[in-house]
Amino acid sequence: MIQPTLLNRTLIRFNLIEKVRAWRVGIPIMLFMGLPCYMMLISVIDSTEPEAAAKNVWNIFNNASIYFLLAYLFISDGLLTGRPTGEPETLNLLFTRPITRTCYVLSKFFCGFVGSTTVLSISVALTFGVATALGIVENPIDSPFILSIIFNCLSFSAFYVFLHSMPSLLGLVSYLFFSGCQTVGEIMSIGYSSSAPTFFKYVKDAILFFNYWFGDVFPSCVDFSLIASSYYACTELIVVYLSNLSLFLFLAILSLSIREFSYGSD
Amino acid sequence: MSIITVDNLSKHFRRAKIKAVQDVSFCVETGEIFGLIGPNGAGKTTIMACLLALIKPSSGQIKIDGKSPYDFDVKPLIGFLPERPCYNRWMNIHQFLTYHHMLAGMPAKDREKDIKEALEAVELEVDPKKRRVKELSRGMLQRVGLAQAIIGKPKIVFLDEPTSGMDPLGFIMIRKMLLRFKEQGTTAIVNSHHLLEVEKVCDRIAFIRGGKIEHLGSMDSFALQGQDVSLSWLPLASKNSDEIDVLLGELALKHDCKIIESTQESAKVSSPDKEHLAQFIQELIANNLMVYEAKSERRELVDLFLNKGENQ
Incomplete structure (x- = not known):
């Protein structure tokens, strides 16, 4: 008798191994692995200040879009199928199999996390190797640096699983809304002026309102090297981080649980 | 079970x-x-x-x-x-x-x-x-x-x-x-x-x-929800084809049957059940139509499908 589990080994195998064998996913992953060390190579060789150039290259690992794209590669089938949202209709058939919706969400989250952490670990190792070979003495690889990568992989995987579990249009709207709350809100908060024309003032107020309440929902990169010095900021960030992580996973499970999969044309 | x-x-x-x-x-x-x-x-x-x-x-x-x-x-x-x-x-x-x-x-x-x-x-x-x-x-x-x-x-x-x-x-x-x-x-x-x-x-x-x-x-x-029968009778000198059509129509109405097609010597009849069909044939004979053959045709599912659709 099959027992319900939290992680499904079939989903893990197909998302972490079988999918990567396909060139459409395999090549981008190779690029993610190799690009930072290639950049290290050309930046250092071409620069008059190699240490500063190397530092800039290491900043790549603090870029939110890298984490988001890696989570997308391991969680969604979009790149393989040529459809941006993957193949949500395959869920109809999947959920007639002995797999719970919680297990589906957690397995996808696990694949996103393990896949992106592995790719970035290899990338960091390769970049470190190239930097050392080029005589760069300073490197940022320490516990906060590694913790930052792990935490970022976790948060972006959770966020992408949340988007992936929503119906396609709602997922896109959620992405635009949360990213808008964060980025537009931050832009608006700069140069806020009370003498602005009334209409624009209201628009600004509305955007700032959403930024205040939802601006932290869209994951941003956590940098432990920066926050380690401040206890208060660290505590606040970790609370926000953990609440967002659990919220995304909870919403993903909830969304799949209440969704109906009407597959027919009748 | x-x-x-x-x-x-x-x-x-x-x-x-x-x-x-x-x-x-x-x-x-x-x-x-x-x-x-x-x-x-x-x-x-x-x-x-x-x-x-x-x-x-x-x-x-x-x-x-x-x-x-x-x-x-x-x-x-x-x-x-x-x-x-x-x-x-x-x-x-x-x-x-x-x-x-x-x-x-x-x-x-x-x-x-x-x-x-x-x-x-x-x-x-x-x-x-x-x-x-x-x-x-x-x-x-x-x-x-x-x-x-x-x-x-x-x-x-x-x-x-x-x-x-x-x-x-x-x-x-x-x-x-x-x-x-x-x-x-x-x-x-x-x-x-x-x-x-x-x-x-x-x-x-x-x-x-x-x-x-x-x-x-x-x-x-x-x-068995429906019964189709092909009926054949001997040619009649006393009734022309219009009279036969009128007779078939009246009897079909009386016994809840439906004439699908008819000629001067035969007809294809659809009835809701066996009892209605038997009464229909009995009355045909009573009206001097010398029925010599009644071939039951099992309705194809497709006909029933269409009929059920039409009846709604």
Whole structure:
């Protein structure tokens, strides 16, 4: 008798191994692995200040879009199928199999996390190797640096699983809304002026309102090297981080649980 | 013993304001081939989706092997062929069947044997490791879908339009597969528009229209819902063809029969049951029409399907 589990080994195998064998996913992953060390190579060789150039290259690992794209590669089938949202209709058939919706969400989250952490670990190792070979003495690889990568992989995987579990249009709207709350809100908060024309003032107020309440929902990169010095900021960030992580996973499970999969044309 | 029981199942789509299924009740016996037939929009697919726990019923109760369809223990019992081939297109056939074999919780040591058997059962003669799902034709996709449905050796198979996109050889293969299910004691629920295949293989059928079951029973009971008879009589000098037409019309009206076609010496009559037909023939004879032949014609399911549609 099959027992319900939290992680499904079939989903893990197909998302972490079988999918990567396909060139459409395999090549981008190779690029993610190799690009930072290639950049290290050309930046250092071409620069008059190699240490500063190397530092800039290491900043790549603090870029939110890298984490988001890696989570997308391991969680969604979009790149393989040529459809941006993957193949949500395959869920109809999947959920007639002995797999719970919680297990589906957690397995996808696990694949996103393990896949992106592995790719970035290899990338960091390769970049470190190239930097050392080029005589760069300073490197940022320490516990906060590694913790930052792990935490970022976790948060972006959770966020992408949340988007992936929503119906396609709602997922896109959620992405635009949360990213808008964060980025537009931050832009608006700069140069806020009370003498602005009334209409624009209201628009600004509305955007700032959403930024205040939802601006932290869209994951941003956590940098432990920066926050380690401040206890208060660290505590606040970790609370926000953990609440967002659990919220995304909870919403993903909830969304799949209440969704109906009407597959027919009748 | 019933393996599936459905009691007063209703499903309303509130947003679309559609009552897709209304108070539907039926049961399916173990090892039975049960057909769900009806015109487009009748609610067949909605019933199947409720049985598969893909959509939640608005009211009513479903039991599969004594448990709710949402119960985890029910899932390993079922195999499902969807109407639309919503498969993982990027996988090759072997990967796709491996994926579903693993999902069904089948032992890894039997995997290659089970995949081979499933492909043989659906008569798919391609290299499963070289052909991707997205490269397959509609008929081949349907065969892969069928292989997927049986790969977990299910006790209950749900087949939604199994012959969709199939060639005549595919029809024969499906029929053979359904007969094999009967031999093995596997229960099958077949949702189909291809009535001929339903008629030949199903033990019982439910005719659904407007979200309600209009008829439920064996194929024979379904056929007895109506009776078609070809009548022939000796030529009459005393009555011309117009008079015969008038007579046939009057008697048909009197006995709830319908004249499908008529000539001066014969007529094809449809009656609601045997009693009405017997009275109709008796009165024809009483009116000096010397009936010498009455050939009963078993109604094809397709005729009943159309008639039920027309009568609504």
